[in-house]
Amino acid sequence: MRQGKYGRRTAKFSFRCAAAPVAGTTLLAQAGWRWIRADDYAATDDLIFRERVRTRRRRQAWMAGLTYLGGTVAATAWWDTRAPALAAAALAAVGTAVEVRRRVKDRPLPFKLPGRKGGTPQENQVVRAAIDAKLGRVEGMKLASPVLTEDGGWSTILQLPPGQRARHALGKEADFASALGVGESQVVFELLPEHAGRLAIFVAKSDPFLKLYPSPLIGRTEPLDFWAGVPAGVNGRGRAERLRLVDASLLVAGEPRAGKSAAVNGIIGTAALAVTPKIHLFDGKGAGDHRPWRKIAHTTVKRNAQGLLAHLRKMQAQMERVFDMLDEAGGSTKLTPELCRQFGVDVELTVVDETRYYVTSPHGAEIVEAMVDIASRGPAAGILLVLATQRMTTDAIPGPLKGVCSLRWAMRCPDTTASNAVLGQGAAGAGYNASEIPRSHRGVGILDADGSDPVKIRSYFLDDAGTDLQDLAAVAYELRRAAGTLPPAEQEAATDPVEEILAAFGDADRMHTADLIEALGAGWTAGRVAQVLKPHGVTPGQVVIDGVNRNGYRRTDLEALFVAA
Template structure:
């Protein structure tokens, strides 16, 4: 495997400062200065070896990166020029409107000016005080106030007369001696002043060219009020700020120590209460734990956005135009609320994507598929339950691909999954023969995957609209069983599964299958139960509920397990990158070129059509192992015979699994069957099945096929 061409590589160094470290929920270039700040405020013991801790601390740059960036400076200059050019043009075109408003409001301004002047000259503001002296019957105070009023009236009358005389002289000069232009300009200024004076408070003269978002500047007082309102602190036991409140991207960031005994996780669960205390929308308020040596169980980082971070359209996938992927490393998946890059590593795990329709489910599932397509050693198996245009471009790179849920497509999927289970078992046998220096952890590595002779290259299976396959009345149970087996032990030998469904419940994605999927992504769902069905038990009580996501925020979801921790409290809200159909063709063309150059193009992409096969279902296999002369048989005997017939599919099955697999067909599995135990020779009644029930189900299936 050759090293990718640097000219065709995604610029990871340029994006490094904006990548989210999913293990700490901090930017990759986050500094350890908070450790020092905690020492200085006495919140933690000062290390004994203080010089060593200073030497190992990461220093922040004196001049911020954005100030040294030519691209940032150009971007700011473009925004500044564009913004104020737009504002100037906006108001310039409305000058006649503003002049008309001034003219209409000028008479009211005259009335207000006369009224205000008369109140000022007559000292009307002092009248309440004089009346108060009358009510108190305080003659001395009243006489003093009256003399004060008389003095003010005389002085203000003189000022008014002098001002009137000046205005009269100026007006006479303008009418008799001044040029007409000066006269008209003076009249315009006078009308403008009177129009401004006559403007109502609720009707501003000038329109707003740009609607500015409601920005909440964080201060200690504002945060104290919010945390008090949320019940997270008390007046006599307040929150503490171990670091200054500062700007952080398009928002404010505050590091907060809650009172002793109050956990940061408690504050995260009260995100709505904090938003109400800050008088903001919930989508602008983002609390998270501060972990590591700089954090504690009660230390919280609160980031408050200036505006809805998801109101604008998400950016294109960074690898749309150029770049290659190493599937053993992480690849761009989306952005968090602060616009930082969030990466996903799919190797050694499986991914479940759940959402209601039209919320970006297919876009989310397509990102890892495109990433794997850009690694030429990955073998793609893609099945689209809808059959539209979303996945058609992958025909040029996919080893196996199918569209819709027609019988031949479902049969092909079943056969493919059976073959993959057999392939998984072969891979474990192959890995067992490799020496520890080549395969130290009994897992596929990049070096092993590139050895084509071992046939251990990564395999990606993507099934979109999975509920249509799992709900198939004939093969659904077998599809779920095969995928469960692959999700349990397949990732260690390089088999990755991506399932996307718009019906994330126990019927569409059974619990046994869902519990073996390590990475979950829940976009907008209808209920918290559906959200928990995707993210797993405990996610709702931990404060993660995808039903609270807004419909307008397409592509926004809660990501769990991207950091390989799987901890519910480490879930992250992510907006996936856009992968428009118009741009996918370019990515797939680049992916095909990489595969052709590496010699890894195979299967249907290489023109090899899968052979027509008659795939047996579970019912057919039971009829095979239960002869006509045996009308009734114990379930444990059926499980043992099935395992002998197809060990790669039914190996390890027990009577309970037989019952679960037959349940979708409506076949009774709890009937008592009289039989003889072959091991002991004893006769007994045990749960079993009737062969006639299986034969009737097969006949009904065949009849439906002929009718179709």
């Protein structure tokens, strides 16, 4: 009895084993044929697109077939006459693997094989995910471009059914991510200006908002152009985003520890390295966040509402002066870098941190009135305003003030109401909701720059716990000292750079340039040392120290300058 049972089982097992390569190869051939015929696009009504896919796939199938046959023929001729048998066996092995996978898949867990996690999906998988995420109707949902593997992920363009708007898909990134089986921050939807029914989809391999993006300001030793925009951060597609503060006033809001100070420090750092803008910092928190900038800022005031009001009045007067000059010049009605040089005026950047402290003070009403005036008219005269706040309620940012800040940067907000308070009513409904930013995503926010759709970015990282800010301020100090744009008291007190270079020699009578700039510290480069000394006739030469011959300077050459003086 038992023997009969085992015999039957053995026969069944042998048959299943023998049938596996045949069944698997047949499955493979059927799938291949369906793929070549583009059956996954059977529902599409865009026949030209389907035919293009078919042509491309037919070409790929021919190439694969010819490579297989050519390889077999070549191997038979040059290697072994058993090559055709081996090639057929390889094909049968692939077929067997397909069949085994199918059988394992049909069995209950734990025999399931892992899927292709993180890879570029098939076109039909993307269409299915779009349907599952309810991005649009089922009929007519298709891809308008192939799924392309990119550096950090994959991308495609989804064609929504006729009459449906891609804009309505914004905000459904998480649903699409769930349908695809990836993290919600990995999915980026973008509208295409040329087609309202098409949605550009990018899916990153890993969460782009958990990556650290070191600030491009770090290590910079040359002045930069403030008019070209502030490097704000990196979007979900890995593209750099800039913020043009010279066009409008900015409101930065978000809950505590969301990354407001980091964003504001990036702005101050850019202005500092731009050398000419005058920086005015008002700290309503009073925790010393602006300490690194004290030597280069024209104003650093803590928790002094009356001081801010006096400053705003000065800025209003400066604004009127610039408008008069523009009017008299008769050309542009907006300040430009050329007009700044012509009029002898500079951009004035005022940063108000923890705005609520000032607008709720006894001078609040006057402060709000002056801020509204500056925020709306100031940018055209180079008078710029950046307001940062932890609270989004109307007592922290009164309605009229919010209304005139056309640049808005919402870091993580506690709820949808707060997010809408920053980005505008209806922003969450349109897919821009800063309360959906995970708490772990520090420095991530939605930037709404006037004139374009809001974009989610992670700000560039400036390590406030390390020396990034001090290093940056030191470079800015040197650049401003050379340009003569330090605040007046600081410019007067600034030591002569030649004296500083001489001091860096210590007791040495010769120094290699590399060691000299290390001794001089942040803000110094070989180029800057040469630039300081060249007008005095001192140039670097070959200097031998401990048998090492390198470019360097001699102490006597520098001392001679002071004797001559």
